[in-house]
Amino acid sequence: MSGADAPEILAAYDAVRSDKNETNWLLISYASGMGDKLKLTGTGTGGLSELAERFDPGEAQYGYVRVEYANDTESKRVKFVLVIWIGENTKVMRKARVGFESANVKKVLAHHSIQVDARDRSDLEEKEIVARLRKAGGADYNGGRG
Template sequence: MATNMDRDAIRDAYEDVRSNLTDTEWVVFKFESSEIVVAAKGSGFEDFRQQFLDDERAFGYIRIQMGDEMSKRCKFLFLTWIGCDVGVMQRAKMSTDKSIMKEVISNFAAELTAECEADMDLNYFMEVLQKAQGANYGTGIRNEEN
């Protein structure tokens, strides 16, 4: 059965994460039967990482603040989640489903695939984003004493 999705709802959620005018830092898309839907939106990495279960397939899109002492900028990461208890046929279908999602979710600095809780590490996500952005001259922490 072909995968469907509500492109308008997915695009709206994607734009919400990209907007500097909202507090939304992430969105998670899950499967309801053969349809990809917006499952959750929010802020805070801990809430994001709790959205992914071992028996589910999902996609995530998250804004993470990067930068150094002098400049801050948001970078975006696209996540494909294939839980460790997902069957072989559903795993195989994810490559096709991911290409459908990328027709809407098109602007991100890095892309990851995760399958267990240990993969959902903010420091690792930031490391991947740093590598994707090139040169890194600062710590990202402004020294308030100066």
Template sequence: MVQLEGDISAAYEDVRNDKTDTNWLLLEYADDKSDVLRLSATGTGGLDEFKGKLKDDQPAFGFLRITIGNDELSKRAKFVLVSWCGPQVKVMRKAKLSVHIADVKSVIKNFAVEIAAGSKEDLREGEINLLLKKAMGANYDRSV
């Protein structure tokens, strides 16, 4: 079982709140041997800023608010949960991620899409938007 540290719940609610500019959060392990996840960063710069915080040798979990839609009537905020396991993460830590995601989901409960990413290429904006549109159900712009 992973231990969640800091005010993760407040950061989660901040990302979910359409009235704030905060659109992502990042949870990282306190150290290499610990099973303590802490809130390490939040931001307003979207997916690109979030990806800039990911480290190749450290696993992490992220939560993002992404607005999709072509016009005012179809614009919607949708949420993405990211499990990050960079290419240089140690084997034992990789093994624990699949177990720890359940504890993360006890706080981060509402999301449209879950992505397991092993490289930053797995987090392309166009592909994430496509997944979110498919998760929305009705699609009136016929681009998907």
């Protein structure tokens, strides 16, 4: 495997999924311009907006984030989102390999409600992501309003 199952990535994944840990996102990047070796390049507690700022327009990267939102005044939902980022300035050969290499990442970051393929930070607007999560989750207690 490409290193997606490295101990530090697995530990970060467990932290994001844990209700007892404040970490709510992780970022995986390629270790070098060549090859498929992956490494953990960040974690944080600032949610989707903080993760979005960490994506590099010249790189292909993978993000995993916990998103919490209210269904109604009585309940809160927690969902997980896998982000496959291919920045607009990513080299052609790297772009071509992401489809294949992302399969290894998906095996490790297996529990997610939706996958977001992002090319630009505007693809990661929280309001749009929550709307997609509501649709994926089935019940919509806000009559379709995000």
